[in-house]
Amino acid sequence: MTHKETTIVQGERVQLPTKYGHFELIPFQEKETGLEHMALIKGVFTKNKPVLTRIHSACATGDLFGSLRCDCGDQLMEAMKMIEQNGVGVIVYLQQEGRGIGLMNKMKAYKLQELGRNTIEANLELGFAADERNYQIGADILNALGVQKVKLLTNNPDKIVGLEEIGIQVVKRVPLIIPSNVFNKFYLDTKELQMGHQLSSGKLEKTSNDY
Ligand SMILES: Nc1nc2c(ncn2[C@@H]2O[C@H](COP(=O)(O)OP(=O)(O)OP(=O)(O)O)[C@@H](O)[C@H]2O)c(=O)[nH]1
Numbered sequence: 001m002t003h004k005e006t007t008i009v010q011g012e013r014v015q016l017p018t019k020y021g022h023f024e025l026i027p028f029q030e031k032e033t034g035l036e037h038m039a040l041i042k043g044v045f046t047k048n049k050p051v052l053t054r055i056h057s058a059c060a061t062g063d064l065f066g067s068l069r070c071d072c073g074d075q076l077m078e079a080m081k082m083i084e085q086n087g088v089g090v091i092v093y094l095q096q097e098g099r100g101i102g103l104m105n106k107m108k109a110y111k112l113q114e115l116g117r118n119t120i121e122a123n124l125e126l127g128f129a130a131d132e133r134n135y136q137i138g139a140d141i142l143n144a145l146g147v148q149k150v151k152l153l154t155n156n157p158d159k160i161v162g163l164e165e166i167g168i169q170v171v172k173r174v175p176l177i178i179p180s181n182v183f184n185k186f187y188l189d190t191k192e193l194q195m196g197h198q199l200s201s202g203k204l205e206k207t208s209n210d211y
């Protein structure tokens with residue numbers, strides 16, 4: 001394993017009672033960009049034991065306002081509930097708005113989607129890749145927390161590959177399926193059919209609570 005210089009500054013660990021359970025919160029700041037991320041933690045992590053983990057990319061529209069255009073807000077809430085129920089786990093909340101293109105550009109992409117493009121076409125038309133994220137900072141935060149092995153709450157196989165490439169062992173994928181609505185059906189279909197998200201098969205897997 002290579003040891004690199006730390007990329008993040010860790011802030012105060014505080015208690016965070018929430019509607020969905022009692023957590024602790026640690027803020028992290030990226031040295032290079034000044035961007036602030038968060039880890040929402042439940043329980044005590046045991047060395048070598050996989051931790052139920054959600055790497056959540058910020059979605060101001062969904063996470064703050066409950067937008068029905070995507071599934072992010074419900075995924076976040078569901079992940080908190082599952083971690084509370086499990087008694088141990090972590091949500092790494094990354095400032096990666098709009099799959100890494102930022103809020104202004106995400107709204108440009110939304111405008112293009114209102115004109116008929118799908119979520120991928122809109123990004124490409126703006127000169128971005130469909131997904132501009134990388135998970136290095138998420139991995140750095142997990143490393144800082146002493147988490148090397150995870151059971152990852154996600155429907156996105158690329159996220160698993162992205163994390164494994166940088167040294168986080170994903171021992172299991174735990175689906176995080178939110179039923180579609182009339183506003184996000186086309187978006188979720190595009191994610192499933194063109195971005196490889198495992199949305200239909202996950203519905204079956206989700207019947208088991210064995211994570
Ligand atoms: N560029 C762009 N970003 C979007 C759009 N809708 C949601 N997002 C962003 O997408 C990110 C979440 O990615 P998703 O594809 O929903 O899910 P994921 O994180 O890849 O996979 P899961 O772990 O299964 O949730 C957040 O940063 C959102 O702000 C969109 O139409 N265009």
Ligand SMILES: [Zn+2]
Pocket residue numbers: 059061062063070071072073
């Ligand atoms: Zn969203």
